[in-house]
Amino acid sequence: MDKITVLSRYLPPDAAPLIARWIDYFNCEFKVSRSRNSKYGDYRPPYQGKGHRISVNYNLNPYAFLVTTVHEFAHLHTWNEHKFKAKPHGTEWKSNFKRMMRPFFDKEIFPQDVKRAIVGYLENPAASSCTDLTLFRTLRNYDVKKTAEAAMITVEKVKANSLFKMKNGRVFRKEGLIRKRYRCVEVKTGLVYLFNPVAEVFEVE
Template sequence: MEAKPTKKEKYIRQLKPYLPAGFEEMVAELLLSHPVRFAITNPRATKLGDYRAPQQGETFHRISVNGNLNPYNFLITTLHEFAHLRVYLQFGFRIKPHGEEWKSEFRKLLWPAIQTGLLPKDIEIALMSSLTNMKASSCTDTQLSRVLRQYDKREGGEIVLEEIPKNATFVLQGKTFVKGELRRTRFLCTEVPSKRQFLIHSLATVQLLENIHER
């Protein structure tokens, strides 16, 4: 009779389609060593992953990661959310979400992944830079995001917002916009036809339309 698979083996099998080869055991160990419910979700426009501390009466933390991420982005997003979990176990809500304590935990989780030698060289270099130059005010690392985006599988006609010209017309989540000025890491875009303005991340994946906006 075939032996019943262990919990770790089940996790490895479930994670394999989403992670780069060789990292399944690393993430499975994180799941086994923390009181967490881990969910792979449908794409969300506003976030790649999410961490939720236990609510009153609960014992489990909750982590969710978008299932449409490329394997490297899925791995790094998962480690990002586990850093939140580990910081909460130590400090609760007494600290900033992406303060020095979180950065320290994120570094501890990233370093073993880098040391495996299994990551593409450009991602490894971007991660090393991120480890040493994390901004005090934010966890956003545009350069790392830009490198990770190169491994996305894009559908026909999809392009990154920063790659299209100003005043170009594009579609995002079924809505049509005209690209405007850059505001730090986001572009101020005008929805057609409502003329409402939205700040859209420069690395958002959009569909470029024929430019119908008057320049």
């Protein structure tokens, strides 16, 4: 099966041909990965005989998959230009991300709310990565949730001092906001963890 056909399963179909060309042009190993809670995508530069490697979580909606893919290719392009001299999400990366996103804007692949969130993210110097909350909240509006996931809410919507449960069954009590993350205490161990506001959990009655 050709790359475009495979990529069309995960990307907006009109975006697949360009991503396929990038994979060939940059001679990149591109992997559709299992779901990872800590990240949506990953880029690894050439190392010990291996070339450029990009992985993107399989369960992202098409717009989130495309944003994450372009994000990682911008890392690749920045590495080719600057190696270790450029910061991971510095001005060089931002410039490449914006330029590499342009063809998808021109094709009007993104809904207007997603496009506005991407532009806002790129213009906001405080947003150092794709964990920009406005962008992620907007992208999640396009998620198609399974029945079991329909009852999930984000940590920011859990009431203070209330309990919530992760998918793996661990139960936490939500406390206060520390900078951009919520301080939460695991009920069983008493250990403190900081949660991303948009992390999805189940309320505990």
